[in-house]
Amino acid sequence: MSDPSRPGPKPKRLYVRLVEVGGLDRSELPVAPKIRRLEAELERVGRLVARGQLTTPPGDLLILRAASLEEARRVLRTDPFRELPGTTYRLFEWNPITLGSGANLEPAPARGSGRLTALLRVGVAVRDLVSSLRWYQEVLGFPVREQDESTGYVELSLGRGASALSLVAPRREWGEPLYSETVARIGTATGIVFQTDSAAALEMRLRTAGARITDPPRRQPWGGITVRFLDPDGNEFLAFQPSSVPEESTAPKTDGSGPSDAGRSRESS
DSSP states (O other): OOOOOOSSSSOEEEEEEEEEOOTGGGGSSSSSSHHHHHHHHHHTTTOOEEEEEEEETEEEEEEESSSSSSHHHHHHGGOOOOOOOOOEEEEEOOHHHHHHHOOOOOOOTTSSSOOOOOEEEEEEEEHHHHHHHHHHHHHOOEEEEEEETTTTTTEEESSSSEEEEEEEOOGGGGGGGGHHHHHHHHHHHHEEEEEEEOHHHOOOOOOHTTOOOEEEEEOOSSSEHOOOHHHETTTTTEEEEEETSSSSSSSSESSSSOOOHHHHHHHOO
């Protein structure tokens, strides 16, 4: 590991600020606006990783990025929990490789720099919005998250925090080239990948509903099982069953030339 005192790029390190407030009354704790100001400043400069209240013992936890412990102390000089009477205040380095996982060590761009913060929805072009909406609800199990009948906008999602599908039926009043471009997207490979808990059961459900299976369930070299299928408009999707999910009793065929996007799906799951 490089010496942080030497010039040049500093290593990415994470530091944990832990405060145990003991028996302090709620009125003695820092007010929320002061805490939010610290959070906002840390996020603005790309240092904030996580922050939240502790329940047992009562207190506050903050994880931030810094080049050294000294720098972390300087960054937290305006911390409202600092030097609070009757509390235990600790600041130490955390190595997520040896003591945990799941933290992004790459510093985030500063707020306002044009960074992407979330994937909200993916559009799927369909011919008839009413019949397509019924199919996605009844066959794929998508509940409606948002809908505006006056504009024809409908958004489907598999749950809170999940990216949404937006069904789009082209309208001539949109004008060109938007109308023609949307029509041309109908019946193409969407590139959208779903995860399923049973590829065999999904195939059975799709066949029962009359959907076309373009590639039946098959074991892939990376261990998972994939199935490709079409919606009523011919839009193609891929679903995969992770290798960590037990295989069904009816084993799918094995194919040594699995689709590359399925492999990428495994890597991101």
